[in-house]
Amino acid sequence: MNGTYNPLPTRYERKMGDTEISYFLPSRQTGVNDMYLHLGFRAADNFVAPARVRAVWAILRLRHPLLCASVQMHDYDDIRFVYDAPVSPEDLLRDADANIEYRTQTKDELIDSYLNGPRTLSNTRLSYLILSTSLVHSNNAMPSPPPTPSPSAHEDAMEGGEKTLFGQAENLLTYQHDLLICAMHFLGDGMALHQFANDFFGLLGGPESDEQLIQRLSDEWSTRWPVTPQDLLVLPSALEDNIPVKWSRLRRVVAAADFEMSQQRLIGGQGFPRRKHPERRTVVPTIAFPEERTKAILKKCKENGVSISAALFAICNFAWARMGGGPAELPSMMYSALNLRPYFTVKPIAPWNSYWFLAIGYFNVILPNFLPQAQGNLANTFWHRARMAKEQSTQAAKSPLVVSRTHEMARERSLRAQKWGKEDDEKEKGIWSPPTPPSEQDPRTPPREPVLPARVKAPSAALIGLSLLGNLDGIYKHQNFPGLELHTLTTGSRQRNGAMLLFGYTFKGKLWISLGYDENGFSEGVVEKFWEEAVNCVDEFLG
Structure with missing residues (x-):
């Protein structure tokens, strides 16, 4: 292996931004928001040999330094990523090997253990890879460990193409594999993960052999180390630094007023009835619609002027209204994530152009919580609400104030996370005391004056969150990896007690809808009934 060994590691660090802090602090105890991405695939055993997996994992950890960084917390507003540069390609391979685990679990067992078992990640392990082989598609026993392929084996396989790999060659019969990619949410978002x-x-x-992948690792290490200067921005910048604002006193006042007004417009009076339970248990019921039906669903959405994402807001709205949950006069509010990458004005420079960073904001969709009396108007009402969801989503994405609102929201979420984090730590130490009531506070420290006149506070409960990932086949270039065949994708994160999030996306030509929720955190049967109604609404309105 090429490359000059450098025995003196170089350390890089930077402080977390507000958005990263808002994700980090709640995650400390039980791993709330720790992400996972499950991919089920078929491949000949030589493509998933440990040496090959380790080389690929090492290459990508080299390209994306945050994956192998650690976190040091100095104070609630001073939390830092710390990254020790790899001193050699061999160092990268050792690090990759220490963060891979091989299992023989099924997909459901993998996901359940990650969501409900002991936490997989930690401040010194921000990412992790789990590869499981659970089903053999041949009469022969699976080699353990599988043999590392030779260059000629790969060349022969590639010459034969997918038909040879998955259909004809007896010595290359496929195995069922399940990969779980695990990463802290403060490292990045769903787009980075996919x-x-x-x-x-x-x-x-x-098509590269194992030897060629090792050479690639060595070459890429040489382009980055050990010639990188200490002051180079090796670690990706925080979200707020990628969309900087030239603040003036007037601009801050305007931004604060706009943010406060936008928050006052968030009215939601619907929420699932919850119950207290000492143990959280997340389940993820998932439905995948066949390709032909998916095409018909997408066509129907297009004919009605919306995307499947907008239609899913209407699905949740109708499902809840049909259950009769909550007062009819108060609307349903749902939230979703906004991809902020198109707004970035600071671009990373190669080779330190990792896409592992946070780039999400939030927006809300508010829809009425009643249904028309006449059954014949149901379909028209459904598609009208889907168009309302589309309009509100578009307004959020195209607002000229999206950047300033992102900064204001990040600051608010960070301060809230710091307050709660400090309170949690003090309660654990037994030193917490309730805050002083406003009437007893020091008059020399007057409370902060609101930007706008006081109003009667409207209810602002969110019914559910939706993670709408769109067409993932636009990200996965299946033709670029003919040595294996992806067939299943499930994603989510470890949740807090009483949490719920609906996912919608297309993958391998199929529409997938899944609902991740804490089955112990809600009144018995209510979420199951909602899921049943949601599936019925898909059948009724989407076809």
Whole structure:
């Protein structure tokens, strides 16, 4: 292996931004928001040999330093990423090997253990890879460990193409594999996770032999180390630094007023009845619609002027209204994530152009919580509400104030996370005391004056969150990894007690809808009934 060994590691660090802090602090105890991405695939055993997986994992950890960084907390507003540069390609391989685990669990067992078992990640392990082989598609026993393929084996396989790999060659019969990519949410978002998975499979199932992948690792290490200067921005910047604002006193006042007004417009009077339970248990019921039906669903959405994402807001709205949950006069409010990458004005410079960073904001969709009396108007009402959801989503994305609102929201979420984090720590130490009532506070420290005149506070409960990932086949370039075949995708994160999030996306030509929720955190049967109604609404309105 090429490369000059440098025995003196170089350390890089930077403080977390507000958005990263808002994700980090709640995650400390039980791993709330720790992300996972499950991908089920078929491949000949030589494509998933440990040496090959380790090489691919090492290459990508080199490209994306935050994956192998650690976190040091100095204070609630001073939390830092710390990254020790790899001193050699061998160092990268050792690090990759220490963060891979091989199992023989099924997909459901993998996901359940990650969501409900002991936490997988930690401040010194921000990412992790789990590869499981659960089903053999041949009469022969699976080799343990599988043999590392030779260059000629890969060349022969690639010459034969997918038909040879998955259909004809007896010595290359496929196995069922399940990959779980685990990463802290403060490292990045869903788009980073899916782009990473595409790159991972592009190397794993691509034409390069194991030896060529090791050479690639060495070459890429040489382009970055040990010549990188200490002051270079090796670690990706925080979200707020990628969309900087030139603040003036007037601009801050305007931004604060706009943010306060936008928050006052968030009215939601619907919420699932919850119950207290000492143990959280997350389940993820999932439905995948066949390709032909998916095409028909997408066509119907297009004919009605909306995307499947907008239609899913209407699905949740109708499902809840049909259950008769909550007062009819108060609307349903749902929230979703907004991709902020198009707004970035600071671009990273190669080779330190990692896409592992946070780039999400939030927006809300508010819809009425009643249904028309005449059954014949149901379909018209459904599609009208889907168009309302589309309009509100578009307004959020195209607002000229989206950047300033992102900064204001990040600051508010960060301060809230710091307050709660400090309170949790004090309660654990037994030193917490309730805050002083406003009437007893020091008059020399007057409370902060609101920007706008006081109003009667409207209810602002959110019914449910939706993670709408769109067409993932636009990210996964299946033709680039002919050595394997992806067939299943499930994603989510470890949740707090009483949490719920609905996912919608298309993958391998199929529409997938899943609902991750804490089955112990809600009144018995209510979420199951909602899920049943949601599936019925898909059948009734989407076809």
